[in-house]
Amino acid sequence: MRQMALLLAGVFSASMYYRMAAQVPTGNISASAGYVGNELCRSCHKSIFESYETTAMAHASGPATEGLIPADFLHQPSNIHFRIYKEGDAAWLSFERPGDAMVRGKRQLLYFIGSGHRGRSYLFSVDGFLFESPVNWYARKQVWDMAPAYGNARQLPMNLPAFISCLNCHVSGAQAPVAGTENRYPSPPFSYSGVTCERCHGPGAAHLKGGPIVDPAKLPPKQRDEVCMQCHLEGKVAIVRQGRQLADFRPGQILSDYVEYYVLKTNRAEQLGALSQFEALGESVCKKQSGDSMSCTSCHDPHSSPTAEQRVSFYRGKCLVCHGAVFGAQHHAQNPDCTECHMPSSPSSDVAHTEVTDHRILRRPLIAPEMLQNLSSRSAKPELLAFDSSDEAAHDARDLALAWETLADSGNVGAQSEAERWLQLAAKQRPSDPAVLSTLGYLDQIRGDREQARALYQQALALDPTLLDAATNLGVLEAQSGHDNVALKLWQRAFERAPGRSNIGMNLAKVSCSAGKLEDARNAVLRVLEFNPDLPSAKTLLEHLNATPPSCSF
Numbered sequence: 001m002r003q004m005a006l007l008l009a010g011v012f013s014a015s016m017y018y019r020m021a022a023q024v025p026t027g028n029i030s031a032s033a034g035y036v037g038n039e040l041c042r043s044c045h046k047s048i049f050e051s052y053e054t055t056a057m058a059h060a061s062g063p064a065t066e067g068l069i070p071a072d073f074l075h076q077p078s079n080i081h082f083r084i085y086k087e088g089d090a091a092w093l094s095f096e097r098p099g100d101a102m103v104r105g106k107r108q109l110l111y112f113i114g115s116g117h118r119g120r121s122y123l124f125s126v127d128g129f130l131f132e133s134p135v136n137w138y139a140r141k142q143v144w145d146m147a148p149a150y151g152n153a154r155q156l157p158m159n160l161p162a163f164i165s166c167l168n169c170h171v172s173g174a175q176a177p178v179a180g181t182e183n184r185y186p187s188p189p190f191s192y193s194g195v196t197c198e199r200c201h202g203p204g205a206a207h208l209k210g211g212p213i214v215d216p217a218k219l220p221p222k223q224r225d226e227v228c229m230q231c232h233l234e235g236k237v238a239i240v241r242q243g244r245q246l247a248d249f250r251p252g253q254i255l256s257d258y259v260e261y262y263v264l265k266t267n268r269a270e271q272l273g274a275l276s277q278f279e280a281l282g283e284s285v286c287k288k289q290s291g292d293s294m295s296c297t298s299c300h301d302p303h304s305s306p307t308a309e310q311r312v313s314f315y316r317g318k319c320l321v322c323h324g325a326v327f328g329a330q331h332h333a334q335n336p337d338c339t340e341c342h343m344p345s346s347p348s349s350d351v352a353h354t355e356v357t358d359h360r361i362l363r364r365p366l367i368a369p370e371m372l373q374n375l376s377s378r379s380a381k382p383e384l385l386a387f388d389s390s391d392e393a394a395h396d397a398r399d400l401a402l403a404w405e406t407l408a409d410s411g412n413v414g415a416q417s418e419a420e421r422w423l424q425l426a427a428k429q430r431p432s433d434p435a436v437l438s439t440l441g442y443l444d445q446i447r448g449d450r451e452q453a454r455a456l457y458q459q460a461l462a463l464d465p466t467l468l469d470a471a472t473n474l475g476v477l478e479a480q481s482g483h484d485n486v487a488l489k490l491w492q493r494a495f496e497r498a499p500g501r502s503n504i505g506m507n508l509a510k511v512s513c514s515a516g517k518l519e520d521a522r523n524a525v526l527r528v529l530e531f532n533p534d535l536p537s538a539k540t541l542l543e544h545l546n547a548t549p550p551s552c553s554f
Contacts, residue, residue, distance in 0.1 A: 033250075034203035035173050041197045041204065051304040052197070056115035061170040062193035064091035064109035064122050069137045071144040077152050078534075082135050082144070084109070084122070093124065093133055095156060103156055103534045109133065111189075113170045121147065123162050126531060129184045129500060130162040156534035159500035162189075164247060165238070169231035172196040174247040180466030181497045200227050200302060202251045214251040221292035222388075225278075226255035228296040233278035235261035235387055237403040242433065256388065260396070262403045265383035279387065280359035290322070312337045382407070382414050397426040398436055405439050419443075434464035442473060450477050468494050472504055479507070484515050495527070502532045509541060513552035521545060521552070 038058075042049040052058050068091050071084035080103065083094045094106040107124040113132075114120040118140070122133040134157045136147050150157050161183035168174045173191025178184045198204050200216055207213035216227045230249055240246065244258045263279060278296070281287050287294050299318040306314040319338045320328045332341070343358050384403055401422035408415035420443060426436045441456030457474035460467055475490035488511060495504045505528035513521035522545045528538045544551045 033173075034205035035191060035196075035198050036204045036208060037192050037198075038196050040208060045197075048303050049197075052302075055303075055305045056117040057195040057302070059115045060194045061111060061113050061167075061190070064112050065089065066112065067116070068112075069116065069120055071135060071137070073135075073144050075135075075146060078154050078156060080156055080534075084133075084135070084144075091122070093122065093135070095134075095158075097156075097534075100534075102529065102539055105533065107133075107158075113166070127499070128187070129181070129531075130189060131158065131183065131500065131531075132160040132162050132166075134158060134160065155536065157532075158534070159502065159532045161500055164245060168247045170195070172199050176245060176247065180468075182468070183500065184497070195231075200251055216251060217297065219252055221295070223252055223254065225295055226253075227251045229261075229278050230255055232296070233261055233387060234276065235263045235279065236384070237262045237406045239399040239402050239406075241399070242435070256386070260399050260403075261387040262384050262400070263387050264407075265385050276356060277359045281361075282387075284359065284361040285363070286322070286361050312339075315339055382412060382418075384415075384418070397422055397429050398433055401426040402435060402439060405443075432463060434460040434467055434470070437463070438467055438470040438473075441470065445473055445477065450480070453477060466497070468498050468501070468504075472501075472507075475507060479511055484511050487511055488515075495524075499527055500531045502528050502535050502538065506535075506537060506541075509538075510552070513541070513545070518545060518550055 038049065038052075065086060068086050069084070070086075071082055074081045078097070080095055080097045083092075085092055085094075091109040092106050093109055095103065096105075097103040107126070109122040109124050110130075111123045112120055113123060114137075116137070116139055118138075120137040120139075121135075123130055124133065125131070132147060134147055134150065135144055137144055145151060146153060147157065147160060163183060164174060164177060167190060171190035171193065172195060175186045175189050175191075178186070200214075202214040204213060216224050219227070230246065238259055238261050240259050241257060246259045249255055249258045281296070290298075298321075299315065313336065316328065316336050316338050323331075328336075332338075335341075339357070342361050342363070345357050347356075384400070384407060386400075401419060404415050404419035404422055408419050419439075423436060423440055423443070426433065427440060430436055437456050437460035441453045441460065444450075444456060445453035454474065454477050457470045457477070460470045461474065464470075471490045471494040475487040475494070478484075478490065479487035488508065491504050491508045491511075495501070495508055498504060505524050509521045509524035509528070512518075512524060522542070525538050525542045525545065528535060529542065532538065540553070544553045
């Protein structure tokens with residue numbers, strides 16, 4: 001008997017897809033956009049090149065074999081033994097749970113992400129789809145552990161997609177995913193390792209011929225700050241503009257033309273995330289009083305990093321540029337580390353085992369976090385605002401609607417009513433926007449209005465046939481209405497483009513099995529397990545399909 005409750009687990013909001021994904025043409029971005037790489041900058045800027053090579057940004061990504069950090073540990077909650085090692089010219093991740101033949105294998109690691117200053121992860125590919133390793137290196141504690149949010153996982157997460165939003169801040173010349181996919185990239189997925197000169201100065205091909213190049217220091221304050229903001233602001237929700245992606249952004253352009261970052265007004269300085277630097281700085285008294293004259297480069301030299309021996313005097317000198325030498329002589333002259341008191345490190349709210357420097361530059365940092373938490377807890381209604389705007393009326397209704405819906409999906413109380421309000425406005429303004437139509441369909445579906453949801457999904461897919469969530473959710477509706485063949489066709493096409501989404505494959509397997517298509521069901525389950533080898537429902541169904549006689553129990 002078909003268990004529709006399980007099928008309903010496959011329903012997803014379209015806003016989740018549009019958070020940090022977009023449909024864009026693929027191609028060789030470095031060649032077409034005029035990127036040339038750091039080596040060609042070296043001939044004229046040798047000293048800057050050599051200094052920059054010592055920074056963490058320059059080594060934010062690269063081939064997995066470069067500086068490989070070996071791992072050999074047992075993750076207790078899942079009882080899985082992990083190893084990361086080099087064999088010949090290749091780097092490998094192996095995993096094994098004693099006594100479980102299904103959870104045993106290895107993946108070749110292709111790239112590393114993270115300089116190692118805070119941590120490092122690795123990427124591997126299965127059939128051209130790029131995934132993150134389930135284990136990360138955490139530098140502060142010098143330990144290997146599961147990827148963020150999976151510390152207590154009891155199953156092996158081998159299907160964590162490598163999204164362009166993550167790649168973009170660690171690599172240069174990032175390729176767009178193949179149209180209609182989340183994590184299938186042309187090979188290689190990026191042109192240059194690390195954050196290159198051109199990430200801040202723009203493509204260099206024309207400059208090599210004597211043309212100008214972007215100097216961030218000479219840009220208007222907004223564009224100057226957005227060069228840093230593209231990677232050092234995460235916000236609460238990020239919504240990509242229709243037809244755009246963050247990797248398209250070039251220094252000197254307006255970042256919000258590509259992606260809008262939203263923050264909760266009641267939560268702005270409450271918790272420090274791993275990428276909260278820009279948001280936190282905006283809350284500091286230093287920035288508020290200095291205005292446009294203060295930027296990230298007021299304290300940081302993007303071309304170099306102070307050594308451990310230089311750090312205290314380097315940053316104290318930056319403080320005294322504004323506060324003056326007389327103040328410096330009187331204020332804790334015997335303890336000159338300004339950051340120790342006013343910018344202490346605290347545990348990151350979103351990445352385990354890591355700390356983040358508090359860029360709020362608080363006068364009394366040991367008191368302020370608790371005060372802020374107490375104040376924010378009294379606010380019943382959340383306020384979601386674009387980071388660079390306090391005027392809700394000026395917001396794009398489509399993007400704000402998708403932001404509210406994403407917030408609602410994350411469990412934020414009070415966000416759903418705002419999502420519905422803005423979605424209705426967005427539908428009037430953009431009646432042919434596939435993301436808006438799909439998200440409205442999702443809301444109707446979870447409310448039980450199947451016919452209206454079906455019509456909206458069909459309309460969205462007619463405009464954009466690559467929408468994964470719309471196809472998946474429409475398949476659920478068709479299966480519930482007894483239209484198994486229609487559901488199977490929808491899911492088959494979606495599963496081909498997203499084989500890491502186990503829910504789609506399991507829907508395929510369950511409906512195929514119920515329809516007596518046992519071989520189709522078996523193939524779907526095997527494909528699920530290829531990407532997600534520790535999924536209990538898939539393992540159980542495969543066992544029953546392989547039994548004599550086979551059954552469809554799951």
